[in-house]
Amino acid sequence: MADQPTTTRIVLASRPQGAPIAANFRLEQSPLPAPTAGQVLLRNRYLSLDPYMRGRMDEGPSYAPPVAVGAVMEGQTVAEVLQSNAAGIAVGELFLAPGGWQTHAVLDAQVLGRRLDPAGLPLSTALGVYGMPGFTAYSSLHEIARLQPGETLVVAAATGPVGATVAQLAKLQGARVVAIAGGDGKRAYLQSLGVDVALDHRAADFAAQLRAAVPDGIDVYFENVGGHVLDAVLPLLNDFARIPVCGTIATYNARGVEHPGPDRLPALFSQILRQRLTVRGFIVHDFSHLWPQFEREMAHWLREGRIQYREDVVEGLQNAPDAFFGLLQGRNFGKLVVKLD
Amino acid sequence: MADQPTTTRIVLASRPQGAPIAANFRLEQSPLPAPTAGQVLLRNRYLSLDPYMRGRMDEGPSYAPPVAVGAVMEGQTVAEVLQSNAAGIAVGELFLAPGGWQTHAVLDAQVLGRRLDPAGLPLSTALGVYGMPGFTAYSSLHEIARLQPGETLVVAAATGPVGATVAQLAKLQGARVVAIAGGDGKRAYLQSLGVDVALDHRAADFAAQLRAAVPDGIDVYFENVGGHVLDAVLPLLNDFARIPVCGTIATYNARGVEHPGPDRLPALFSQILRQRLTVRGFIVHDFSHLWPQFEREMAHWLREGRIQYREDVVEGLQNAPDAFFGLLQGRNFGKLVVKLD
Numbered sequence: 001m002a003d004q005p006t007t008t009r010i011v012l013a014s015r016p017q018g019a020p021i022a023a024n025f026r027l028e029q030s031p032l033p034a035p036t037a038g039q040v041l042l043r044n045r046y047l048s049l050d051p052y053m054r055g056r057m058d059e060g061p062s063y064a065p066p067v068a069v070g071a072v073m074e075g076q077t078v079a080e081v082l083q084s085n086a087a088g089i090a091v092g093e094l095f096l097a098p099g100g101w102q103t104h105a106v107l108d109a110q111v112l113g114r115r116l117d118p119a120g121l122p123l124s125t126a127l128g129v130y131g132m133p134g135f136t137a138y139s140s141l142h143e144i145a146r147l148q149p150g151e152t153l154v155v156a157a158a159t160g161p162v163g164a165t166v167a168q169l170a171k172l173q174g175a176r177v178v179a180i181a182g183g184d185g186k187r188a189y190l191q192s193l194g195v196d197v198a199l200d201h202r203a204a205d206f207a208a209q210l211r212a213a214v215p216d217g218i219d220v221y222f223e224n225v226g227g228h229v230l231d232a233v234l235p236l237l238n239d240f241a242r243i244p245v246c247g248t249i250a251t252y253n254a255r256g257v258e259h260p261g262p263d264r265l266p267a268l269f270s271q272i273l274r275q276r277l278t279v280r281g282f283i284v285h286d287f288s289h290l291w292p293q294f295e296r297e298m299a300h301w302l303r304e305g306r307i308q309y310r311e312d313v314v315e316g317l318q319n320a321p322d323a324f325f326g327l328l329q330g331r332n333f334g335k336l337v338v339k340l341d
Numbered sequence: 342m343a344d345q346p347t348t349t350r351i352v353l354a355s356r357p358q359g360a361p362i363a364a365n366f367r368l369e370q371s372p373l374p375a376p377t378a379g380q381v382l383l384r385n386r387y388l389s390l391d392p393y394m395r396g397r398m399d400e401g402p403s404y405a406p407p408v409a410v411g412a413v414m415e416g417q418t419v420a421e422v423l424q425s426n427a428a429g430i431a432v433g434e435l436f437l438a439p440g441g442w443q444t445h446a447v448l449d450a451q452v453l454g455r456r457l458d459p460a461g462l463p464l465s466t467a468l469g470v471y472g473m474p475g476f477t478a479y480s481s482l483h484e485i486a487r488l489q490p491g492e493t494l495v496v497a498a499a500t501g502p503v504g505a506t507v508a509q510l511a512k513l514q515g516a517r518v519v520a521i522a523g524g525d526g527k528r529a530y531l532q533s534l535g536v537d538v539a540l541d542h543r544a545a546d547f548a549a550q551l552r553a554a555v556p557d558g559i560d561v562y563f564e565n566v567g568g569h570v571l572d573a574v575l576p577l578l579n580d581f582a583r584i585p586v587c588g589t590i591a592t593y594n595a596r597g598v599e600h601p602g603p604d605r606l607p608a609l610f611s612q613i614l615r616q617r618l619t620v621r622g623f624i625v626h627d628f629s630h631l632w633p634q635f636e637r638e639m640a641h642w643l644r645e646g647r648i649q650y651r652e653d654v655v656e657g658l659q660n661a662p663d664a665f666f667g668l669l670q671g672r673n674f675g676k677l678v679v680k681l682d
Binding site: 055224226230245246258259260261262263264265266267268269271272273274275276277278279280281282283286 | 600604618619620621622
């Protein structure tokens with residue numbers, strides 16, 4: 001690494017109109033500055049692909065600023081230190097990092113996430129069940145859902161890393177769990193996780209199947225994929241039901257798009273009043289005080305095999321855009337990561 | 342009272358289609374049974390009229406069963422005991438009671454509310470600021486809004502008994518308060534309560550006025566009258582804003598009515614996620630554990646003049662339906678009660 005380091009990266013070439021397409025991305029080589037005092041040069045080994053990235057491609061208000069056109073796409077990585085100009089950080093150490101869609105990065109040591117133990121759980125789990133997605137499931141169940149044993153939880157997108165963890169944690173908490181995904185293969189996987197009922201939302205009579213699966217109604221609805229799943233859930237909610245809103249994948253592409261009427265917003269407010277519902281949005285950073293307890297408990301459950309996880313590993317940065325499109329369409333099966341080695 | 346007691350009462354003659362009309366009610370005389378063991382005969386002195394009564398006129402799911410066609414309209418009253426067959430209850434005592442839209446009632450003593458002190462605050466306040474509406478304001482500010490000093494609260498229907506109490510309690514808690522009502526007279530009254538800005542929602546440029554009134558955005562939106570006030574509020578909400586949903590007067594008449602598109606439900610869920618909003622419905626019974634503390638604190642504030650209240654007193658049961666229509670249209674000014682003496 002005595003030469004000037006370079007990175008192979010994917011930048012946002014243009015903002016999408018509706019669903020993102022290949023032309024919205026550009027693969028390029030770019031020189032990196034040498035790390036100055038307090039900085040490190042990193043080699044990214046795994047890149048996490050997540051639905052929130054769709055929101056970063058748009059201008060306009062969100063919970064984080066958008067990626068600028070021409071800038072590298074943001075993303076969490078598992079990264080190895082190649083050069084260190086930062087006290088206390090050694091070459092060869094592994095970190096969770098905001099490394100982006102690229103092979104290498106120079107970052108301030110202050111922005112690095114936690115140090116990863118190569119002898120611990122598989123490195124890629126730091127991007128999934130043992131990382132942000134798992135923590136999203138854990139913390140929002142803890143802070144918003146507050147399940148009581150015997151209550152019924154419905155979770156959609158349930159083979160994703162958040163949904164699958166929600167489903168299994170809810171079973172550990174004594175709930176009846178109805179898990180929803182698209183396709184028979186995913187349904188079989190959900191059954192292997194021990195949920196009470198696994199449903200395919202593509203079934204023609206999905207709404208009727210859901211109704212039959214929740215004889216006591218729905219107390220918690222998790223993972224708002226929006227669209228027809230939400231439509232089927234709303235009439236089945238019990239009084240005092242909680243809806244943690246942690247994703248609306250079905251509407252990520254819909255910014256500024258008009259949905260045909262009728263306007264269901266007034267009826268939703270009436271239902272929230274009549275049934276004393278709680279609808280609460282969150283992002284995982286809101287609950288960071290729970291991280292130490294999550295890390296301890298989840299490591300234990302993973303080692304004991306009480307929480308299962310599944311990864312969808314794509315090889316090579318150049319395949320990231322296609323994999324990302326598939327993620328938005330529900331084509332991935334398990335936590336989607338790109339292996340950059 | 343040696344004769345068979347009778348009551349003059351208003352029954353639900355038919356269910357309304359949209360806004361209720363006079364033909365949905367019928368005034369009639371009805372004999373009452375003599376109170377049996379454990380019962381009391383009551384003379385109702387004040388009847389409370391409230392927006393929730395509109396919901397009771399419809400069939401279908403709500404947080405309480407509907408009034409049956411032909412049955413007396415439900416309502417809270419301040420009632421005096423005329424005959425008592427119940428241990429510990431004496432003739433002449435005053436109670437809050439589910440007395441209904443009628444001059445007299447025979448009730449089980451168990452369903453009576455609290456005993457009222459005729460030497461205390463004016464009796465009618467037990468139906469308003471010192472009763473359910475005041476407690477609705479108090480308890481939901483306490484349990485859902487959780488105002489921090491310096492935050493901005495917007496309250497609509499602010500001359501009503503809930504809204505006016507919310508506005509004043511929020512000022513006591515150090516918030517910036519923007520209060521909304523219809524018409525200049527109501528606006529002037531709100532200013533006399535000490536709110537920071539009072540707005541008339543009928544103004545042509547209401548949305549712009551609201552935007553100018555909340556330079557730091559909106560942290561809590563209270564009293565969901567729905568309609569164009571909610572429309573103007575939604576884009577001004579801050580991250581982590583709380584929306585206690587305690588009434589949707591503008592949509593009470595809209596059960597089963599289709600609202601023209603576009604459908605704003607998907608956008609609302611996106612906003613709840615993006616801004617981590619909390620939208621939570623409640624009815625006052627959910628927070629009954631707070632009643633003793635409310636009673637103690639509110640009595641103190643009322644005696645010290647730190648909380649003001651205003652009543653709109655209608656004379657005579659026969660005028661109750663007209664007054665109720667006015668309530669749904671926002672024509673009342675202050676807590677609406679019917680004096681039955």
